[in-house]
Amino acid sequence: MDTKMLETMHRRNGTKEFDKNATITQEELEAILNDSITAPSSFNLQHWHFLVFHNDEAKQKLLPVAFGQEKVTDAAATVAILADKEANHNIDAAFGPLVEQEVITKDMMENMRSTINKIYENEKAAHDTALVNAGLVSMQVMLAAEARGYDTLAMGGFSGDKLKEEFNISERYEPIMLISIGKEAWTPTKTPRMGIDQVSTWV
Numbered sequence: 001m002d003t004k005m006l007e008t009m010h011r012r013n014g015t016k017e018f019d020k021n022a023t024i025t026q027e028e029l030e031a032i033l034n035d036s037i038t039a040p041s042s043f044n045l046q047h048w049h050f051l052v053f054h055n056d057e058a059k060q061k062l063l064p065v066a067f068g069q070e071k072v073t074d075a076a077a078t079v080a081i082l083a084d085k086e087a088n089h090n091i092d093a094a095f096g097p098l099v100e101q102e103v104i105t106k107d108m109m110e111n112m113r114s115t116i117n118k119i120y121e122n123e124k125a126a127h128d129t130a131l132v133n134a135g136l137v138s139m140q141v142m143l144a145a146e147a148r149g150y151d152t153l154a155m156g157g158f159s160g161d162k163l164k165e166e167f168n169i170s171e172r173y174e175p176i177m178l179i180s181i182g183k184e185a186w187t188p189t190k191t192p193r194m195g196i197d198q199v200s201t202w203v
């Protein structure tokens with residue numbers, strides 16, 4: 001049993017207030033993102049893009065977009081998770097290395113391309129799958145940061161439209177959440193959870 005991983009999951013909580021003096025290096029942020037992209041994704045299309053707010057100027061620009069939530073200026077960094085609604089454009093990146101390693105043939109990749117492109121003709125399906133997969137990487141960002149000794153907060157309280165406008169994000173992407181990363185100023189009481197009997201049905 002991987003008790004360390006379980007401890008990390010149980011220790012994580014949403015940070016109420018970040019220590020304004022805590023910092024994180026670019027290398028540490030990159031390491032967290034590198035950990036997080038081990039997340040699985042449909043057809044391995046990796047439906048995510050990270051917009052990283054690390055310096056003070058970037059964080060200040062983010063503040064009004066996040067409806068004035070000061071966590072984005074107090075935290076050492078904030079990562080906006082963007083869901084890729086056109087992840088079918090990632091087919092070469094996802095399958096090319098497998099062709100090179102002769103794990104699959106080029107024909108197999110082209111068959112996969114036809115199948116995937118057909119699915120992505122349905123905009124709702126493309127949108128929904130982007131959200132599901134970007135959600136998976138989001139959780140990994142939080143757990144990777146926690147495992148590396150940082151605290152986090154996921155935030156849905158921001159304007160996706162303003163974020164796109166202010167930071168020139170193309171229509172290809174849908175911002176799904178902000179994740180602030182830093183050090184907690186104090187540890188809040190653990191939030192309660194419903195019982196397993198309330199949230200599960202055994203068929």
Ligand SMILES: Cc1cc2nc3c(=O)[nH]c(=O)nc-3n(C[C@H](O)[C@H](O)[C@H](O)COP(=O)(O)O)c2cc1C
Pocket residue numbers: 012013014015069153154155156157158177190191
């Ligand atoms: C998608 C998402 C959006 C959230 N948005 C905000 C937010 O805008 N502001 C905030 O202070 N907390 C936000 N939270 C934090 C939740 O309130 C918190 O995760 C929840 O109460 C459970 O507590 P815990 O994270 O300590 O386990 C958000 C959490 C998630 C997962």
